[in-house]
Amino acid sequence: MLRILAFFLIVLAAGLGFAWLADNPGSVSLVWQGQEVGTSFTVFVIVEMLLVAGAIALFWLVRGFFKAPDRVTRFFSNRRRDKGYRALSAGMIAAGAGDALTARRMTTQAAKLLKNRREPMLRFLDAQTALIESDHARARSIFETLEAEPETRLVGLRGLFLEAERLGDKDAARNYAERAVRIAPHVPWAGGAVLDLKAAQGDYDGALAILEAQRDSRLVDKAESRRLRAVLLTGKAQGLADADPTGAKIAAREAQKLAPDLTPAAVVAAKAMIRLGDAKGASKALESAWKAEPHPEIAALYIHARPADGVAERLKRARVLAALQPGHVESRLAVAHAALDAREFALARTEALAAVDAAPRESVFLLLADIEDADTGNEALVRQWMSRALHAPKDPTWDADGVTGRQWLPVSPATGRLDAFRWVAPKPAALALGDEAADPMREITSHYPRSSNSVSANGVGSPKTGEMTLGETSRPVAPIAEAKADHRDQTVGV
Numbered sequence: 001m002l003r004i005l006a007f008f009l010i011v012l013a014a015g016l017g018f019a020w021l022a023d024n025p026g027s028v029s030l031v032w033q034g035q036e037v038g039t040s041f042t043v044f045v046i047v048e049m050l051l052v053a054g055a056i057a058l059f060w061l062v063r064g065f066f067k068a069p070d071r072v073t074r075f076f077s078n079r080r081r082d083k084g085y086r087a088l089s090a091g092m093i094a095a096g097a098g099d100a101l102t103a104r105r106m107t108t109q110a111a112k113l114l115k116n117r118r119e120p121m122l123r124f125l126d127a128q129t130a131l132i133e134s135d136h137a138r139a140r141s142i143f144e145t146l147e148a149e150p151e152t153r154l155v156g157l158r159g160l161f162l163e164a165e166r167l168g169d170k171d172a173a174r175n176y177a178e179r180a181v182r183i184a185p186h187v188p189w190a191g192g193a194v195l196d197l198k199a200a201q202g203d204y205d206g207a208l209a210i211l212e213a214q215r216d217s218r219l220v221d222k223a224e225s226r227r228l229r230a231v232l233l234t235g236k237a238q239g240l241a242d243a244d245p246t247g248a249k250i251a252a253r254e255a256q257k258l259a260p261d262l263t264p265a266a267v268v269a270a271k272a273m274i275r276l277g278d279a280k281g282a283s284k285a286l287e288s289a290w291k292a293e294p295h296p297e298i299a300a301l302y303i304h305a306r307p308a309d310g311v312a313e314r315l316k317r318a319r320v321l322a323a324l325q326p327g328h329v330e331s332r333l334a335v336a337h338a339a340l341d342a343r344e345f346a347l348a349r350t351e352a353l354a355a356v357d358a359a360p361r362e363s364v365f366l367l368l369a370d371i372e373d374a375d376t377g378n379e380a381l382v383r384q385w386m387s388r389a390l391h392a393p394k395d396p397t398w399d400a401d402g403v404t405g406r407q408w409l410p411v412s413p414a415t416g417r418l419d420a421f422r423w424v425a426p427k428p429a430a431l432a433l434g435d436e437a438a439d440p441m442r443e444i445t446s447h448y449p450r451s452s453n454s455v456s457a458n459g460v461g462s463p464k465t466g467e468m469t470l471g472e473t474s475r476p477v478a479p480i481a482e483a484k485a486d487h488r489d490q491t492v493g494v
Contacts, residue, residue: 021045084113091125100132120152127159136163154183161193170197170416181210188219195228196418200411204236230259231419235410237268248272256285260292263423264408270301279305283317287324294325295423299334311342329358336367345375361425365389396425 026041091106147156164173180190233255252269266289318338322331339348369385400420412420
C-alpha cells in the first residue's frame with residue numbers, strides 16, 4: 001500500500017513540475033566551437049534526463065559484462081549445491097528408514113556435490129549410515145570429529161555417549177553425559193543419563209543435586225521428582241545402613257514421606273531405628289507403610305521388631321498389624337506364621353486356608369504343609385500340600401526389566417534405569433491335575449470342616465481335624481525340603 005502511494009506521489013510531483021515549466025517557458029542557448037544551439041528550457045530538461053538515464057544504462061551494461069563470468073559460476077555452483085542438499089535430504093530419509101544402501105549412495109553423492117562446503121549434517125549422515133552398516137569404529141571417529149567442533153559438540157557427545165552405553169563402558173558414558181550437561185543443562189537425555197549413572201555408581205548426593213536442577217528447570221514434573229527423590233534417598237539409606245544408622249534413618253524417613261508406598265524406604269528406616277534402640281518408632285514407620293501397601297517384609301520386620309518378645313507377644317503384634325488391613329492376604333499370612341510359631345495351630349490353619357482362598361500361591365501351600373507337619377504329622381496330607389505348592393503360582397517378587405530377585409535396588413541391574421523395580425507376581429501357570437483341576441482344594445479342604453463365619457485376623461477359630469486316610473497322590477512328588485526351608489526362614493536380620 002505504501003509503495004502504491006509513493007508511486008502516485010512521484011507521478012503527481014512530475015506532473016506538477018512539467019505543468020510549472022509549461023506555465024513558465026524559457027530558452028537555453030549553448031555555444032560550442034563557434035556554433036550556437038538554442039532550445040526551450042523544457043526540452044533542455046528532458047534531454048538532460050535522457051542523458052542521465054543513458055549513462056546509468058551504460059554503466060550497468062559495462063558492470064554486467066565484467067561480472068558475467070562470476071554470475072555464470074555462481075549459477076552452476078548454486079545448482080550443484082541444490083543437488084547436494086537434495087541428496088543429503090534423501091540420505092537422511094533413507095537412514096531414518098534403515099536403508100543402508102541408499103543412505104550410503106546418497107552420502108557419497110552429497111559429499112561429491114558439497115565437497116567445498118563444511119556441512120555438519122553431511123558428517124552426521126555419514127555417522128548414522130555407518131551405524132546402520134554396523135561400522136561402529138567409523139561412527140565413533142565421526143562423532144569425535146563432530147565433538148571437536150563447537151557448533152556440533154552436543155550431537156557428537158550424544159553419539160559418543162550412546163556408543164559407550166552400547167559397549168557397557170559406564171565411566172565413559174558418564175563422562176560424555178556430564179560434559180553435555182555442562183554445555184546444555186536443559187537437554188533431557190544428558191540430565192537423565194547422568195542421574196541414572198550417578199545412582200548406579202552409588203553417588204546419590206550427586207544424583208540428588210542433578211534431580212533438583214532438573215526440577216528447577218522443569219524437565220521433570222513435581223510428582224516424578226518426588227518419586228525419584230524418594231528412590232535416591234532410599235538407595236542412600238541402604239548404603240548408610242551399616243556405617244551410619246542415624247543418617248540412614250533420616251534419609252529413609254524422608255523417602256517414606258515422599259513416597260508412602262515405597263516399601264524399601266520403610267524397611268530401611270525401621271531397621272535403622274531398631275539398631276538405634278527405637279523399636280516404637282520403627283513400629284510406627286512400618287504401620288504407616290503397611291497401610292499404604294502391605295508387604296511380607298514389612299510384616300516379618302514388624303513382628304520381630306523387639307527381639308526380646310516371646311512367640312505370644314509376636315502373635316499379638318501380628319494381629320495388631322493385620323487389623324490395619326483386615327482381610328488382606330498378607331495380613332492373613334502374617335497371623336498364620338506368627339500363630340504357627342506360637343503353636344496356635346487352629347488359628348494358623350484358619351488364616352492359611354483363608355489366604356488360599358484369596359491368593360492360592362506357592363508359599364501359602366508350603367505354610368499349610370508346615371502347619372500339618374507340626375500339628376498332626378500326617379505325611380500323606382503334608383505331601384498333598386507340597387504337591388499343590390509345586391503346581392501353584394509363584395509368589396510375588398521384585399522385578400526390573402526381566403531381572404527378578406528378593407532384594408530391591410534403586411537402579412535396574414539390566415538397564416541402569418532408575419526406579420525400575422516393581423513388586424509383581426508371575427503369571428499363574430495352568431494346573432494339570434486331571435479331575436482335580438476344576439477344584440484343586442476339594443480333596444484336601446474336605447478334611448477341615450469350616451464354620452459358617454469367616455475368622456478375622458483378631459478372632460480365633462476352632463476347626464477340628466478329622467480322621468483321614470489319604471492314599472498316595474496320582475503323580476510322584478519331588479522332594480522340596482529346600483523350598484520349605486526357604487519359606488520357613490522368616491527372621492529378619494537387623
